[in-house]
Amino acid sequence: MGAKTRAFGLAAILLLALASSGVMVRGQGITELVVAGEIPRPLNGLTGDAARGRTIITDRRKGLCLLCHSGPFPEERFQGTLAPTLAGTGKRLTEGAIRLRLVDGRKLNQQTLMPPYHATEGLSQVGQNWRDKTIFSAQDVEDVVAFLKTLQE
């Protein structure tokens, strides 16, 4: 293997590590990202994919969203009633406000029922399979934010 190939491999590994570790959130801490009740900037500068965001929301193992929320998903028969409807989210909330609620709603309300989707601090007795892992990756967060922003009514 040439030196050039090796250097390229190393750079690729570094990039991968940066992308998968959610560097911005973990490195800085969530508090530093919050400005006036929002996380105004996309996590790690990522771009969200609204179509993928919709798929995450309706996937009951990945998003879990419809266990508690309802929303404009006519194909989903059983939707929860524990939390407000997702319909009109994009009209009620700015992108940054949606992002903070997903990443860690406790920053706004300690008593919230909403699980912290992209934070691990302050959690107790997390099961072995999930320890030190977030529910959503930074990309998942951005995808779901992008989709929720489209819900204007």
Added chain:
Amino acid sequence: MLRLRIILTFLLGVVPGGAITRADDIAPKDRRSGFDMMSAETQAMQKNDLANPAMLWVREGEALWSTPPEGGGQACSGCHGEARISMKGVAARYPVFDASAGTAIDLAGKIQQCQVERQKASPWPRESKPLLSMSSYVGLQSRGTSIVPAHYKGTTEAASRGKALFNRRVGQLNLSCANCHDDNWGQKLGSAVIPQGHPTGYPIYRLEWQGMGSLQRRMRNCMTGVRAEPYAYGAPEWIELELYLMQRAAGLTLETPAVRP
């Protein structure tokens, strides 16, 4: 605390997230068994002993009651006589403080203790078929009686630890038992109506399991549901939770063996 919450809410200008936990206990007049929230079909299955699959375990427990253990010890009936008489009301007051164990003990734990100390036999493991069978046979003898938790020295503290565990947020989803079963009972979690979480019919036949299971198995399901690490079977935390749950369910009628979705 409430005042602080109001001030915080005011400062933030909105009620963020929408769902706020109430953290109130359920008043005795509002206490309802999960039975009331089941479909008519599932209720009918529980009410009819010929249709209730849990009765298979009860029948096995009845046979075991008068079967001497291996090793030549006495059968349960040798000391306790007829279960119908001696076991009436027992399940409605467990867990109790057990002097020889020096701690609170649940009904299954008491059966195991009797096997070891009185019958000189090896105990049936937690969730094993004979232990579930014996527990449901003993439980059946209290069917129709009111839950009257025992208040003995040694259980009060354990029950308050149980209450703290009930209110403690755990797991990756960061939810407590109270978040659902105190604050949101009657609401729908996906397709399921959230019950108040009263232990009125254990061991239960759960349709989702296609089998019989203990309260500890049921609580385990909830804990893994919120992605928390469950306690080991028989752990003191389960007994503490059960003690609190029985106090919380006081006055409700015991239904063992219940059927649940």
